[in-house]
Amino acid sequence: MSVPSTDARSAHADGVQRLLASYRAIPQDATVRLAKPTSNLFRARAKTRTKGLDTSGLTNVIAVDAEARTADVAGMCTYEDLVAATLPHGLSPLVVPQLKTITLGGAVTGLGIESASFRNGLPHESVLEMDVLTGTGDVVRASPDENPDLFRAFPNSYGTLGYSVRLKIELEPVKPFVALRHLRFHSLSALIEAMDRIVETGGLNGEPVDYLDGVVFSAEESYLCVGQRSATPGPVSDYTGKQIYYRSIQHDGPTDGAEKHDRLTIHDYLWRWDTDWFWCSRAFGAQNPRIRRWWPRRYRRSSVYWKLIGYDRRFGIADRIEKRNGRPPRERVVQDIEVPIERTVEFLQWFLDTVPIEPIWLCPLRLRDDRDWPLYPIRPHHTYVNVGFWSSVPVGPEEGYTNRMIERKVSDLDGHKSLYSDAYYSPEEFDSLYGGETYKTVKKTYDPDSRFLDLYGKAVGRQ
DSSP states (O other), rough: OOOOOOHHHHHHHHHHHHHHHHHSSSSSTSHEEEOOOOOOOOOOOEEEEEEEEEOOOOOSEEEEEETTTTEEEEEOOOHHHHHHHGGGEEESOOOOOSSSSOOOOHHHOOOOOOOTTTHHEEEEEEEEEEEEETTTTTEEEEEESSSSHHHOOOOTTTTTOOOOEEEEEEEEEEOOOEEEEEEESSSHHHHHHHHHHHHHSSEEEEEEEOEEEEEEEEETEEEEEEEEOOOOOOOOOOSSSSSSSSHHHHHSSSTTTTTEEEEHHHHHHHHHTTTTTGGGGGGGGGTTTHHHSSSSSSOOOOHHHHHHHHHHHHTTTTHHHHTTOOOOEEEEEEEEEEEEEEGHHHHHHHHHHHHHOOEEEEEEESSSOOOOOTOOOOOOOEEEEEEEEEEEEOOOOSSHHHHHHHHHHHTTOOOEOOSOOOOOOOOOHHEEEEEEEHHHHHHHHTTOOOSSSHHHHHHTTTO
């Protein structure tokens, strides 16, 4: 058992007081926002001159209780720091989103997903309790028994109901290594059938499966990446240097289910996608061997690429290059959507025929229990597949043309999409998908003076 030191508790208490002081310093007629050095949101938003909330003292792990398998964590602690604190105890958060600078509070209020989600659900499902700064300026406890309406509505609220100051979460045991099998498929239907069997049985060919995701390169080439915890020592691969993880998945297996084997340390497995931001580092030339040779290893990480995206947005670099080459501007299509597993092949086939983006990431998801999460209402005891695609396409005849098409298709297939990027829903459709009256009731209770943005305004209105 690791008990938080007096210093850790004191530092956290001081951080809360600085947060509250910064809240009180914001004018009553100004919208309250976070002041944070990093972000994993891809929505455009209105600029503001108002100084944001001071979260500088809310970035640490307060304590890890190895015996109880829990951790007390400040809301702005990154998963990189959280994992660094839990792995020495042989423990990990139940779901570790793929990018190092995602914060625990961000993953809970904005959802997160990873290859353990087929058995562990979403990050908010492992939260036991949390302290939340609400729109009244109070820090309140939220749990299944204390302010349960806020606890249930907090996931997918994106800071519009408040900001988590502290979260107590469950942890699970891990082993030092992850043994990987990359299964190749020549048809999407065969891939999804195999995924469904693994989720339903928890295993593959009689062996347990601990981690599961996949990559679609084309309708004829796709892979399931099957991971199993391992304590067996031996050689491991390194994808933080010259080698690139997503390229290591590919092989020429002649039949559906043909395997390629690999091994990683648990640390490198959890961060396997961060080094190249899945495959998005290619947009910056970081996968070119000549450039990669000179690109410092410490700068091969998602947070650096995100900053480069920020520079592009600020100065319109990509659009200038397109214009110089006689091509139209491009529409950003950076989205994660979820559809029921039985509709996934239909979505993938439509997407590959309609949207010129590849590869595509797949991650199965199943809620852990019967609890209701009204702002992201997916069915318990049912498998969904997260489909992630992150690139750009030539602009269409209206703003957000391709994104709007995707939204319509996802709704037609009884799915949802995450709200971290551009959205174009009407208010009525948005309410039907993301909490509607339940959200409005909780909003009035915990933010009666609308100090925080409204969810529709934040997700769709670019506020």
